[in-house]
Amino acid sequence: MKKVILTLLIGGFIMTGLSANPSTSSGTAGTLAFVYFSATGTTERMAKNAAKEMGADIFEIQPVHKYTDADLNWHDKKSLSSIECNDPKSRPAIKAVVSTSSNTAFDISGYDTVVVCYPIWWAYAPKIVYTFVESHNWSDKKLITLCTSGGSGLGRSGTDLSKFAKGVDFKGGKDFTRSSGADVKKFIEGLLK
Ligand SMILES: Cc1cc2nc3c(=O)[nH]c(=O)nc-3n(C[C@H](O)[C@H](O)[C@H](O)COP(=O)(O)O)c2cc1C
DSSP, X not given: OHXXXXXXHHHHHHHHHHHOOSSOOXXXXXXXXXXXXXXXXXXXXXXXXXXXXXXXXXXXXEESSOOOTTTTOTTOTTXXXXXXXXXXXXXXXXXXXXXXXXXXXXXXXXXXXXXXXXXXXXXXXXXXXXXXXXXXXXXXXXXXXXXXXXSSOSTTHHHHHHTTSTTOEEEEEEEOTTOOHHHHHHHHHHXXX
16 A cells, blocks of 8 residues: 555656646746847847746847848838838748757747747838748647837737748737836736636
8 A cells, every 4th residue: 555655646746747847937837938039129128028027938039130220220111121021921031049048949849838029010020020930830839929119019910920820829919018027927827827
């Protein structure tokens, strides 16, 4: 009998260990990662604060071509960002999607939920974020989209992006330009309840 109880206890400990989530201490079900693209640092700040608050892994989408001030000039119809935003087929190349703390490459198979964070460019996500979502297999994955903006908000950007994430379960999104990591955590926990 003692042996049976001991076996059950050890089994219980092993199961608890296996189901523990190393990526989040948020109480949300399953593992969660933040993946962000940021040209001038606002989205990076928002995503890093939120990931820290949730104890989640965080990865940066690094472009092959780093955007210059001239590239980001929305007054210029010929700037790189204007050209990309006006071309539905534009898919700027990604150099790497890497962890900001360990230089590890992003691997979607390790996560149940991916929180994609980006700045609003002409009411939508920058095209490089489309490159990111199109290059992953989203079946059985949940997607949340967070943005920063000059004031126009998330709009249809999350819904549009989710169309290119084949098989995804899109949970929703929000503009968190002027919010704390705790605000983001509360929002995400609400979506994943
Ligand atoms: C090319 C370009 C287009 C933009 N279009 C919009 C827009 O349509 N609506 C808006 O509110 N802000 C717009 N913005 C402002 C950015 O969304 C905002 O400054 C954002 O926080 C920048 O994030 P980042 O520092 O992470 O790149 C635009 C910025 C750029 C560079």
